[in-house]
Amino acid sequence: MILFTILLLPFAYYINLFANAWKFLNTKEIKKSILPTGTKVTVIVPFKDATEQLLVWLASFENLPLADQVEVLLINDGSVNSLMKLRKKLASDGKKNIKLVDRIHRGKKSSIEYGVSIARGEIIICTDADTRPGRCWIEGILETFSDENIQMVCGRVAPANGQWFAAIDFMALMAAGEVLIKKQKPVMCSGSHMAFRRGAFMDVNGYKGYHHFASGDDVILLYKIKEKFGPESIGFNDYRESYVVTDMPISLGQLLSQRQRWGGKAIYYRDVFSLLLSVLVLYCSLMTYGIFFIAIPSVPLVLMALVIVLTKAWVDVRIIYKYAREVHHPVKPWQVAAATLLYPIFMAIVFLRILVNPNPRWG
Known part of the structure; x- marks a missing residue:
């Protein structure tokens, strides 16, 4: 009984950590819809062979209220697909605040670093080419930066299209990241929706020491800024219509x-x-079913395991529904139920793949 109770303690800690998480997922209203006087903002969009998606991003971005008041740097890291179409669009639009910068296969981190080095803005906003920004995306980020102690801002990302399981898993991750940032325990953020002060980026030497990793531009910067300025320096953009939208994977592979x-x-x-x-997350996922095999044949232990596993599931479901409502993504009860049952198996497969290759190449 004592050993079994110890095995359940990680579940209890997880439940305690996220039991009230839904309270941290409320949406705030924008107070200002103008660019503060003297504030210079640069949006950096690194891309590689995602030119068609970038054209969609540009169409969405150009409808934003502050689109013409910020500098936009499109950092091309060796793309060839549809590049002529992009050049023609930029030439026909004639917008001086949007610039295409060509580089040759340097990687996403180097593209961001180069963008920062030539940027005129003191506030740097980064996103991915395969996203669509919400109407108040820029205003929400600037509102968050109104606190001078904030050095980096992360924000919400809403799923679109693709697999329903991928969308639910994605929202669970995004919600957990948001809650932890607001609890001043920042662990993760999305490179699709992040911003930082140019000075803070320089103070932590950008991505120096991490260029050999294939990905991680978001998490690496989060940790470097947190280490330099403290967890309270990480803010979160949770203002209305300020999230970005990204498509989910369409296949299991x-x-x-x-x-x-x-x-x-x-x-x-x-x-x-x-x-x-x-x-903790890995343990709880892998042991969701494993704990019952350990409990058998003791009925009291099986009941104890059932109570705590169902409580954790209730916490997760509540977080997912709350986040889905805030980003206006419809979810069906059967999808959430199925995802809850399938997630431990999914995590086991992902874990095995990570053991084989923890640093896979990224397109």
Whole structure:
């Protein structure tokens, strides 16, 4: 009984950590819809063979209220697909604030560093070419930066298209990241929606020391800024209509590869809490079914395991529904139920893939 209780303690800690998480997922209203006087903003969009998606991004971005008041740097890292179409569009639009910068296969981190080095803005906003920004995306980020102690801002990302399982898993990750940032325990963020002060980026020497990793531009910067300025320096953009939208993987293979790449980011973790949290999440996933095999044939132990596993599932479901509502993504009860049952198996497969290759290449 004592040993079995010890095996359940990680579940209890997880439940305690996220029991009230839904309270941290409320949406705030924008107070200002103008660019503060003297504030210079640069949006950096690194891309590689995603030119068609970038054209869609540009069409969405140009409808934003502040689109003409910020500098936009499109950093081309060796793309060839549809590049002429992009050049023609930029030439026909004639917008001086949007610039295409060509580089040759330097990688995403180097593209961001180069963009920062030539940027005129003191506030740098980064996103991916395969996203669509919400109407108040820029205003929400600037509102968050109104606190001078904030050095980096992360924000919400909503799923679109693709597999329903991928969308639910994605929202669970995004919600957990948001909650932990607001609890001043930042662990993860999305490179699709992040911003930082140019001075802070320079103070931590950008991505120096991490260029050999295939991904992790978001998590690496989060940890470097957190280490330099403290967890309270990480803010979160949770304002209305300020999230970005990204498409989900359409096949199981794509989903597994993406999650393998994300899960491999745990190798960047340097603080004890982040390391323990990654182990905690993995343990709870792998033991969701395993704990029952250990409990058999004792009926009291099986009932004890059932109560705590169902409580954890209730916490997860509540977080997913709350986040889905805030980003206006419809979810069906059967999808959430099925995802809850399938997730432990999915995590086991991802974990095995990470063991084989923790640093997979990224397109």
